Amino acid sequence: MPIFGNKQYFRVKLEAEERGKDEALWLKCKSCGQLVFKRQVQQNRNICPKCGEYFFLTARERIKSLVDERSFRDIARPLVAVDPLHFVDLKPYPQRLEQAQQETGLASALVLGRAKIEKLPVILAVMDLRFIGGSMGSVMGEQIVHGLHRAAARRRAFILVSSTGGARMQEGILSLMQMAKVSAARHLLAEAAVPFISVLTYPTTAGVLASIASLGDVTLAEKGALIGFAGPRVIKATINQELPPGFQTAQFALEHGIVDQVVSRAEMRGEIARLLRFFVPGSGKMKRVPSGPTARQNGR
Amino acid sequence: MDAKRAIAELERKVGELNELGQREGLALSEEIGCLQARLRDLRRSLLPAQATPEWETVKLARQPQRPYPLDYLSRIMEDIYELHGDRLYGDDQAVVAGLGRFAGQTVVFVGTQRGRSLEENKRRNFGMPHPEGYRKALRVMQLAARFGFPIFSLIDTPGAYPGIGAEERNIGGALAESIYRMFQLPVPIIVAIIGEGGSGGALGLAVGDRILMLEHAVYSVITPEGCAGIIWRDRTKAPEAAKALKLTAPHLLELGVIDQIIPEPPGGAHHDPDAAARALKEALDRQLQELLKLDQAELLARRGEKFQRMGCYEELTIAVGQSKEG
Numbered sequence: 022m023p024i025f026g027n028k029q030y031f032r033v034k035l036e037a038e039e040r041g042k043d044e045a046l047w048l049k050c051k052s053c054g055q056l057v058f059k060r061q062v063q064q065n066r067n068i069c070p071k072c073g074e075y076f077f078l079t080a081r082e083r084i085k086s087l088v089d090e091r092s093f094r095d096i097a098r099p100l101v102a103v104d105p106l107h108f109v110d111l112k113p114y115p116q117r118l119e120q121a122q123q124e125t126g127l128a129s130a131l132v133l134g135r136a137k138i139e140k141l142p143v144i145l146a147v148m149d150l151r152f153i154g155g156s157m158g159s160v161m162g163e164q165i166v167h168g169l170h171r172a173a174a175r176r177r178a179f180i181l182v183s184s185t186g187g188a189r190m191q192e193g194i195l196s197l198m199q200m201a202k203v204s205a206a207r208h209l210l211a212e213a214a215v216p217f218i219s220v221l222t223y224p225t226t227a228g229v230l231a232s233i234a235s236l237g238d239v240t241l242a243e244k245g246a247l248i249g250f251a252g253p254r255v256i257k258a259t260i261n262q263e264l265p266p267g268f269q270t271a272q273f274a275l276e277h278g279i280v281d282q283v284v285s286r287a288e289m290r291g292e293i294a295r296l297l298r299f300f301v302p303g304s305g306k307m308k309r310v311p312s313g314p315t316a317r318q319n320g321r
Numbered sequence: 322m323d324a325k326r327a328i329a330e331l332e333r334k335v336g337e338l339n340e341l342g343q344r345e346g347l348a349l350s351e352e353i354g355c356l357q358a359r360l361r362d363l364r365r366s367l368l369p370a371q372a373t374p375e376w377e378t379v380k381l382a383r384q385p386q387r388p389y390p391l392d393y394l395s396r397i398m399e400d401i402y403e404l405h406g407d408r409l410y411g412d413d414q415a416v417v418a419g420l421g422r423f424a425g426q427t428v429v430f431v432g433t434q435r436g437r438s439l440e441e442n443k444r445r446n447f448g449m450p451h452p453e454g455y456r457k458a459l460r461v462m463q464l465a466a467r468f469g470f471p472i473f474s475l476i477d478t479p480g481a482y483p484g485i486g487a488e489e490r491n492i493g494g495a496l497a498e499s500i501y502r503m504f505q506l507p508v509p510i511i512v513a514i515i516g517e518g519g520s521g522g523a524l525g526l527a528v529g530d531r532i533l534m535l536e537h538a539v540y541s542v543i544t545p546e547g548c549a550g551i552i553w554r555d556r557t558k559a560p561e562a563a564k565a566l567k568l569t570a571p572h573l574l575e576l577g578v579i580d581q582i583i584p585e586p587p588g589g590a591h592h593d594p595d596a597a598a599r600a601l602k603e604a605l606d607r608q609l610q611e612l613l614k615l616d617q618a619e620l621l622a623r624r625g626e627k628f629q630r631m632g633c634y635e636e637l638t639i640a641v642g643q644s645k646e647g
């Protein structure tokens with residue numbers, strides 16, 4: 022059943038069955054090579070019980086791991102991607118989109134909702150790596166902007182959880198422009214003094230890292246994340262030498278001043294809540310000076 | 322050779338499946354279709370790469386005799402004074418930035434600069450900036466904002482440098498910061514893509530009120546080679562990727578990403594750099610006169626709106642799983 026082919030739009034419900042889950046009982050860990058019981062992995066937050074390797078979470082799994090029960094509501098606009106370039110690929114882009122929608126049950130690579138984290142209201146935007154590599158095209162760009170507007174207007178903290186290979190090649194230059202679009206809208210939060218916590222997970226790379234994911238007030242890296250602008254293979258091919266061990270890991274990002282903390286999956290929810298409490302309105306005693314370039318220009 | 326063997330193998334499998342399907346009365350069309358698609362790709366990979374007009378433009382845009390930012394700036398400015406260093410780490414010479422006198426007024430210029438000799442290219446890293454390049458440019462653009470100097474940004478880069486040092490010094494963050502801050506500089510910004518506009522490394526200096534593009538320049542989310550590598554696992558298919566990416570000026574004008582195409586002398590800018598510089602100067606001057614009529618608030622609002630309009634999607638009516646927004 023083509024769920025979007027007939028032009029209907031499905032909102033994300035956390036209670037719904039996850040699509041695209043295969044029936045296998047066991048899976049082989051890519052890191053340690055051991056066969057592990059799948060249910061056990063799931064109960065362990067998708068972390069290998071044998072070696073501690075982090076497997077990525079789908080957007081639904083991620084949201085469930087972060088928000089208070091029954092607090093999540095999908096607030097995305099009912100947008101679906103089109104094929105502005107009539108992009109030539111092994112598979113036509115519309116077909117690739119439909120397949121991604123079928124496999125994930127999502128309309129796009131970004132799920133946007135309002136929710137509560139330990140009772141604190143947030144706007145939550147979460148990428149799904151299964152949806153064309155979690156890539157940012159026009160729809161994701163517009164949904165992020167929508168989320169920023171909503172967060173600023175309702176004075177809810179904005180939480181972005183990135184899991185993406187970067188810009189969506191199939192939308193060509195328009196996907197590159199999404200980097201500018203979302204970066205421009207980020208100032209809405211600054212003007213409204215609404216906090217933005219950027220959570221970098223496996224992987225946060227290229228066009229998303231070089232835009233919205235790097236613009237948080239606080240930036241957290243999940244353990245097991247890959248964080249880098251250029252992919253390791255591209256770098257290796259360019260410099261023609263081996264990459265140092267631990268390159269582009271969460272720890273690397275911390276050591277090089279790129280993120281504020283490295284946080285385990287189990288602690289992420291509590292860590293975000295703890296951070297948010299510092300930003301609860303009225304926490305600062307200083308009167309805020311109007312920000313923004315115009316205010317600054319005239320501020321003499 | 323591998324491809325030829327793989328083709329023979331696949332053909333055999335398709336034959337077997339067909340036979341099996343008929344013999345056992347099984348519906349195997351999906352499996353067979355899959356193999357046949359793979360066969361098509363393999364056969365195509367054996368053909369010589371097709372030249373495409375877009376690829377010809379890519380070659381022109383990368384032509385090593387093409388004028389670079391400093392070649393244009395020395396021709397269109399009465400005086401230029403280059404400034405150096407990001408005050409944090411170093412001076413990235415893949416990026417140039419400084420003060421200029423343009424049509425009687427002071428402006429600030431930034432740009433990505435390739436080298437012409439091997440020696441100069443080593444120094445300029447083939448026009449591929451490190452984080453400190455973007456931080457230098459931003460520092461100088463913020464100087465422009467303090468004094469009300471308009472900004473010209475001339476872009477010609479394969480992209481930001483993919484290297485260990487660049488990652489260690491947070492190239493992603495440097496690009497994001499530059500893009501974000503450029504939306505807040507309350508002075509006119511005119512961007513001109515003069516050669517290769519390579520992905521995020523180009524966009525890092527390409528936020529502006531007007532985006533101009535030389536006739537034979539290209540601007541893309543990924544290099545044709547990189548794109549071909551991803552789609553066909555074969556970088557020699559770059560000409561086809563160039564076509565698919567729609568990276569030439571007329572396409573970008575149609576997509577609403579650029580505002581004006583600046584014609585080049587016959588054969589390309591390198592055939593007559595003086596004429597190319599005159600055309601660029603005229604375009605910059607005309608756009609600047611228009612932008613100077615706007616007050617700061619209007620300028621910034623329009624710059625933001627310009628980029629908010631970019632993109633292409635369809636909005637549906639909600640029919641299933643509808644829930645109230647709050």
Ligand SMILES: [Zn+2]
Nearest residue numbers: 050053069072
């Ligand atoms: Zn393991």
